Amino acid sequence: MSQVWPYIPARTVNITTLVEFDRLAAEALETQMARARNWRVHRVDLQTRDSLLGTLDLADCLFIDCVFSSQGRALVEATGGLCMSSGVQLPFDISERDLYTPYELYSGIKEVPYAQVPDAQIYTYSQSKPPLKFATDDTAMATTLHDHHIGQAMINAVYDGVFANTPMIGVMGGHAVQRGTQEFADAVQLGTTLTRKGYSIVTGGGPGAMEAANAGAWLADYEPQDIVAALDILAQAPDAIRHRTMWARAAVRVREQFPSKNHSLGVPTWFYGHEPPNLFATHIAKFFTNSIREAILLEQSNGGIIVLPGAAGTVQEIFQDACENYYATGARVTPIVLVGEKHWREELPVWPLLQALAVGRAMEDRIALVDTVDEAVAFIETMTPLRRRTRF
Incomplete structure (x- = not known):
């Protein structure tokens, strides 16, 4: 479905199964450029798909927590695709989500100090990354993807949700x-x-x-x-x-x-x-x-x-x-x-x-x-x- 980010139409294709990946890859290969546009591939085992990865133009694509063969990651990156791990160390979600609620950001606040609630942990994480590295390491991609999904969730709330009619x-x-x-x-x-x-x-x-x-x-x-x-x-x-x-x-x-x-x-x-x-x-x-x-x-x-x-x-x-x-x-x-x-x-x-x-x-x-x-x-x-x- 077309989305607005931040103000203009854009298309993000979320792929979560190998069947979806194969179907969309076949469609892309039928086009002249063999370009996969705005794919977000989540946790798919691609160890047997080196031939497809080496044929497609993946410059607009992001592969998150996917499994590759020994050469698969390099094949993705050769055309500008990005491979990253969400990592257990991330204190925030990088998948599609709704807007935050106060009790989500302040989970546990009645029992623990602010420093231990999710909002504080995320802030600490964001401040622990050297600014000069921020544009190149995987954490930069994680925060960018997070902001994208939050932006989409807000647009959904404004256009179709609780704020649509006021x-x-x-x-x-x-x-x-x-x-x-x-x-x-x-x-x-x-x-x-x-x-x-x-x-x-x-x-x-x-x-x-x-x-x-x-x-x-x-x-x-x-x-x-x-x-x-x-x-x-x-x-x-x-x-x-x-x-x-x-x-x-x-x-x-x-x-x-x-x-x-x-x-x-x-x-x-x-x-x-x-x-x-x-x-x-x-x-x-x-x-x-x-x-x-x-x-x-x-x-x-x-x-x-x-x-x-x-x-x-x-x-x-x-x-x-x-x-x-x-x-x-x-x-x-x-x-x-x-x-x-x-x-x-x-x-x-x-x-x-x-x-x-x-x-x-x-x-x-x-x-x-x-x-x-x-x-x-x-x-x-x-x-x-x-x-x-x-x-x-």
Whole structure:
């Protein structure tokens, strides 16, 4: 089936049996180039298939945990094919999968410290590889394949799954916003209000303003006093960086005390792995490669983007989106609203530059600067969500 990665049609052929391999090889040999396109061959015994491996063009192919004859691997690599072992040392899956859930990344968190949960183990693994080797060894292929499958899973959720019928609002903001502060409560209110109005929340999936917006979506069906009680629990463990274990366990307590049927999306990255993913995003698309993560996060915000106060990472997201809007036709401009006049005019004077870029462009009437989250929601409600790109 054709897939979108990250935005354009592509075809990946997963082969898991020798019968499938033989059938597709015969089809490829009937073409002039004898080219096997985008094959992913998983755990197939190919010891008796040297003649086929030596005849096919395998430049687009990846062979994972396959068994070869003494010459088989060399035959694959001679035409540019890649052979790799997933290896028992890999703390993550490289096969097709769904999006992560919080309890998958935090498995065991009620009994063990954060350092022992899968999210931390994967981050440690990613940091243990020397950057200069990263592009050439098998671990680079493993992380690339992981990100591919996570990207596909996210596209499936957006086009066909839980997010298919609701416009998505990207909520950006600083990871340093701590539980127990007014800024955190405001972001929770934003997530709650948007969810009640029929939008889906997508954030960078980390702590701070991102967690607050996802938590707001989670708590959207509760009364104000319940939301206050939930925030009080969270405020007992405000520090996501220095006290990750207690921070995560407080979120687990809230989830258990206030169960929810609402969905929201988080798109974090192990590139910033010191910032743990929050547990209120019910669906998590966590990537190794931050550039892919940033692009795909903005792409899914078809209902608009609301930017809470933040620092360098938030500024990057503003202007990455502004660059796309600057060159876009009117039909493809994503509305963006900044919250916090003093912050975006004086502390980080992003707004004047954003205004200057917008003059005379299709984006000019789709940017705004406001002071409250209620004003931000009101602006977004005046905008028409973008039609999603054709999937196939």
